[in-house]
Amino acid sequence: DAGVIQSPRHEVTEMGQEVTLRCKPISGHNSLFWYRQTMMRGLELLIYFNNNVPIDDSGMPEDRFSAKMPNASFSTLKIQPSEPRDSAVYFCASSLGTAGNQPQHFGDGTRLSIL
């Protein structure tokens, strides 16, 4: 079975450019999560969706970050304009609902470098 699919795997761009990260959740999963991981701050939840609706975006660092989920099989995380401090690994995860016993399954991540 296909897992969570993220693209691109690596992204290097210059400060000020728009960055779009993409995620395809596991088929049938109705909850989707975007995380950012850095050495300093660890794994941080940015936003999550349930049935394509954003439920909690309290982790989104600022207005430069936005996320959408137009349908059950696709989500994007956009940074505009990007800054060097946005450099991190961004993970997408999905689960079958948000009930307590439903684990999250992670994609391979996008390693983002902002120069």
Next chain:
Amino acid sequence: QKEVEQNSGPLSVPEGAIASLNCTYSDRGSQSFFWYRQYSGKSPELIMSIYSNGDKEDGRFTAQLNKASQYVSLLIRDSQPSDSATYLCAVKTLARGKLIFGQGTELSVKP
């Protein structure tokens, strides 16, 4: 106080020994607990989940949960060099549908 706390390590154990990883959490409403393993440069991979007080065993892994003391642990028996990774503890409450992760403990198993 962080919501989920782990010793950052690194924890170094010899091959064949038992590795003990600990995690404490602050929200008494927490109901589900997960251990993820993350190899360097890779994504987190679920290895254990536990929901009730006591022990849960899966192969060489045993998860232990004590809700009264608000801690959860992971024991790895007969540790192998391939177990060398960072282990992330994650906690979920019913009120919030999201996982809260600890900072992770780096485990190094020496041959």
